[in-house]
Amino acid sequence: MHDGIVIEAVRRNYAADGQNVAALGPVSVSLVPGQTTAIVGPSGCGKSTLMRIIGGLDKPTAGRVLAGGEPVREGMPGVGVVFQRDLLLDWRTVLGNVLLPAEMRGMDRREAERRARALLDELGVGEFAARRPWELSGGMRQRVSIARALLCEPWLLLLDEPFSALDAITRDQMGVLLQRVMRAGKTSCVFITHSIPEAVLLSDRVLVMSPRPGVILDDVEVDLPRPRGLALREEPAFNALVRRIRTQFERSGVLAA
Amino acid sequence: MTDLHAVTDEDPMPRHARYRGWLGSVALPLASLLGGLVLWELTVRWLALPSYLLPAPSEIALVMVEKWAILLDQARYTAWAAVAGFAIALAISLVLGALIAASRTVERVIYVWLVVFHAVPKVVVAPLLLVWIGFGLKSSIIFVVVFTFFPILVSTVTGLRSADPELLLLTRSMGASRWQTLRAIRLPTALPSIIAGVKVAITLAPVGAVVGEFVASNNGLGHMLIQSVGNLEVPTAFAAVVLVSAFGVLVWYLAEYFEAAVIPWHASQRTRED
Structure with missing residues (x-):
């Protein structure tokens, strides 16, 4: 298993219209292995950029990210990514889509297929294994893309607003489902979201980010018992955390008080 | 579904x-x-109307029956030129298209030539081919290549460049090599576009062959056409036109069939979905 991820003074600038715009940072934070860390922040605060930098998919302008003492790099094994769009390939079956990372990594086909089917079952879409993605609803498709991200038993799972394109009911279902498959303790999750309740419901820790250039305003520990159901959202402890995060947003001018 | x-x-x-x-x-x-x-x-x-102005369909049909042996012979010649030329154009366009799509430098150096080449009025320079390459099948084939390569090339370049950037990021996160990405993502993404180009090109192939035969061949339907017009055997000319068109229709439907077989997953091929 991996040691934690250490983010050291990471900054990211963009060139826009010939100007150098600071999008992110400086951010310094260590992620506890096996924990789910949610990053919440307003649009354009660089939270997706931070997530990509953590996974080695984007290079910081300054600073570095270490995983187990080694700098992270693009394509390192054991990283699963789920985007807002499911990004399923229309020319493959559902099963074929889930097997994509195994093919890219040259994994044993039979073992990969066994695992893929198990994951699809666990996510409640096993019966669609032979179907094509376009025959599935949005929520079903996103389940398939989560199965794809989990195929290689990742030590790091990156979720970039995975439920933002789904309707409210499907979102709730997915939140509960995600907790079940997150391999508690074995996978470190970085979960990007706009939704404060979703962040609190799903994570062990919430990093609250400021508007651009995004820095960490608050680091909130979510010490609520697991497994967490939707009923938790009516609990005072839950609401106290939500309120604390919202207050941060109000202070930074993201939300009107 | x-x-x-x-x-x-x-x-x-x-x-x-x-x-x-x-x-x-x-x-x-x-x-x-x-x-x-x-x-x-x-x-x-x-x-x-006199038949040298406009023959009736029945008359054309009669000529086709009378001269079927020679017509078929000439048609075979033209079809061969069209198929061979198209195959060469396809190979050239796919390779060049992949190179251009892979590198902006290659694009800047080569593309401009191809565009100029395509813009040259081909029918006008056709007699030059006769001078350069001489009489016969080779000229016709080269004419087909010249007529058909451009649509396939353009559609290949566009197709190979239209892969979803986020999807490419996803495969990079899986440690995919360039070659793996090409096979798993770029090529399937490009196929609908490439096939669209192929469909445009394939109907141009018989046209290219016939134009080639006009100027540089004493064989084929094109040659037959121009000869019979010269002799005022207009029904024979029409018979040749019918055969060329029939060939064009045939290859078009072959392309459609091929399309349905290769990209059944594409939105254009699905029968109405929910």
Whole structure:
């Protein structure tokens, strides 16, 4: 298993219209292995950029990210990514889509297929294994893309607003489902979201980010018992955390008080 | 998935739907063609047009029956030029297209030449081919290549460049090599576009062959066409035109069939979905 991820003074600038715009940072934070860390922040605060930098998919302008003492790099094994769009390939079956990372990594086909089917079952879409993605609803498709991200038993799972394109009911279902498959303790999750309740419901820790250039305003520990159901959202402890995060947003001018 | 076109015994389609299904796909186009032919025939007869101006369809059919052996022979020659030229164009376009799509530098150096080459009025420079390459099949084939490579090339470049950037990021996160990405993502993404280019190009192939035969061949339907026009054997010329067109229609439907077989997953190939 991996040691934690250490983010050291990471900054990211963009060139826009010939100007150098600071999008992110400086951010310094260590992620506890096996924990789910949610990053919440307003649009354009660089939270997706931070997530990509953590996974080695984007290079910081300054600073570095270490995983187990080694700098992270693009394509390192054991990283699963789920985007807002499911990004399923229309020319493959559902099963074929889930097997994509195994093919890219040259994994044993039979073992990969066994695992893929198990994951699809666990996510409640096993019966669609032979179907094509376009025959599935949005929520079903996103389940398939989560199965794809989990195929290689990742030590790091990156979720970039995975439920933002789904309707409210499907979102709730997915939140509960995600907790079940997150391999508690074995996978470190970085979960990007706009939704404060979703962040609190799903994570062990919430990093609250400021508007651009995004820095960490608050680091909130979510010490609520697991497994967490939707009923938790009516609990005072839950609401106290939500309120604390919202207050941060109000202070930074993201939300009107 | 519900297939709205499926006809089942338990749930018979409404009358108008069945009528539209059958008539729409086969009967209506056929009736339209036949109607046009009848109108043509009647017009020629009523106006008593001489056959060197406009032969009646029946007369053309008669010529086709009379001269079927020589017509078929010439058609084979033309078809061979069209197929060979198209195959060469396809190979050139796919390779060049991949190179251009892979590198902006290659694009800047090569693309401009290809565009200029394509913009040159080919029919006008056709006699030059005769000078350079000489009489015969080779000239016709080269003409087909010149006529058909451009649409395939452009569609290949566009197709290979249209892969979703986020999807490419996803495969990079899986440690995919360039080659793996090409096979798993870029090529399948490009296929619908490439096939669209192929469909445009394939109908140009017989045209290219015929133009080639006009100037640089004493064989083929193109040569036959120009010769019979010169001799005022207009029904024979029409017979040649019919065969060239029939060949064009045939390759078009072959391309459609190929398309349905290769990209059944593409939105253009699905029968109406929910």
